[in-house]
Amino acid sequence: QVVRLEKPVDGHAAINWDKPFAGKRALVTGASRGIGLAIAQVLARDGAHVVCVDVPQAQEALQQAATSVGGSALPLDITAADTVSLLQTHVSQYGAFDVVVHNAGITRDKTIAKMTEGAWRSVLAVNLEAPWQLSEALLDSQGLNPGGRIVCVSSISGIAGNLGQSNYATSKAGVIGLVQGLAPRAAARQVTVNAVAPGFIETQMTAKIPLMIREAGRRMNSLSQGGQPIDVAETIAWLAHPASGGVNGQVVRVCGQSLLGA
Ligand SMILES: NC(=O)c1ccc[n+]([C@@H]2O[C@H](COP(=O)([O-])OP(=O)(O)OC[C@H]3O[C@@H](n4cnc5c(N)ncnc54)[C@H](O)[C@@H]3O)[C@@H](O)[C@H]2O)c1
Numbered sequence: 001q002v003v004r005l006e007k008p009v010d011g012h013a014a015i016n017w018d019k020p021f022a023g024k025r026a027l028v029t030g031a032s033r034g035i036g037l038a039i040a041q042v043l044a045r046d047g048a049h050v051v052c053v054d055v056p057q058a059q060e061a062l063q064q065a066a067t068s069v070g071g072s073a074l075p076l077d078i079t080a081a082d083t084v085s086l087l088q089t090h091v092s093q094y095g096a097f098d099v100v101v102h103n104a105g106i107t108r109d110k111t112i113a114k115m116t117e118g119a120w121r122s123v124l125a126v127n128l129e130a131p132w133q134l135s136e137a138l139l140d141s142q143g144l145n146p147g148g149r150i151v152c153v154s155s156i157s158g159i160a161g162n163l164g165q166s167n168y169a170t171s172k173a174g175v176i177g178l179v180q181g182l183a184p185r186a187a188a189r190q191v192t193v194n195a196v197a198p199g200f201i202e203t204q205m206t207a208k209i210p211l212m213i214r215e216a217g218r219r220m221n222s223l224s225q226g227g228q229p230i231d232v233a234e235t236i237a238w239l240a241h242p243a244s245g246g247v248n249g250q251v252v253r254v255c256g257q258s259l260l261g262a
Pocket of ligand 1: 029030031032033034035036053054055058076077078079102103104105106126153154155156197198199200201202203204205206
């Protein structure tokens with residue numbers, strides 16, 4: 001795959017190579033488990049104070065996750081009408097973010113003939129509309145510091161499509177359009193916007209997939225096994241790194257050379 005590099009959007013600040021996120025504040029949505037928890041762990045390991053977001057129903061797991069990474073828990077449903085204003089209040093109290101990772105996502109799989117309007121709308125709302133609105137709001141209200149990084153989580157489904165996932169694939173394709181569309185505007189504020197596109201990763205989301213389809217998902221990659229959340233988290237940490245200011249509007253697959261969409 002190709003990752004295009006440009007002139008960095010930000011200046012050449014001194015980089016702490018051991019703890020690149022030291023003194024920085026990161027926001028990770030869907031952080032109570034799975035890939036989001038791994039992202040929070042990696043960013044915290046590398047020095048960030050991580051604000052962990054997840055739905056209020058997951059509050060207990062969210063608090064545990066936040067405590068385990070020495071960060072803070074912010075229970076909120078990213079699709080709720082008051083989320084933007086809650087986040088802006090949070091920023092005015094605690095300061096702007098340096099890294100924002102839009103990881104929260106849902107699936108509501110059905111073939112298109114059986115897809116309900118609710119299943120379509122909820123997937124688009126969580127996976128695409130919320131990252132879009134929150135990114136716009138944070139960029140417009142100085143919620144991201146110069147040198148800031150937005151990283152979205154797409155999927156190889158968003159590149160290739162996938163049977164039974166027309167809603168999910170649409171949302172994740174939209175995420176790719178979102179990072180490409182936002183990148184020039186974000187660059188003007190010295191912020192980058194990129195996405196990762198994971199293949200099959202072993203989490204509670206993929207544990208719900210019927211066994212045979214799950215096994216097929218694993219075998220599509222070169223190692224014939226599912227990826228691990230940390231594979232995605234380390235790639236996100238690279239995109240979020242202070243030295244990655246020359247990577248903007250890019251989509252990086254984390255799929256172990258999966259055939260889907262390659
Ligand atoms: N697991 C995979 O194979 C895979 C592959 C490609 C992309 N992804 C994407 O990676 C991301 C994480 O997936 P995962 O496998 O860790 O899933 P997961 O279901 O284990 O975790 C998702 C988290 O997002 C939270 N969440 C859902 N709706 C929310 C909302 N409205 N507000 C706040 N939080 C919300 C959930 O409560 C959950 O904690 C998702 O965007 C998913 O689409 C996963």
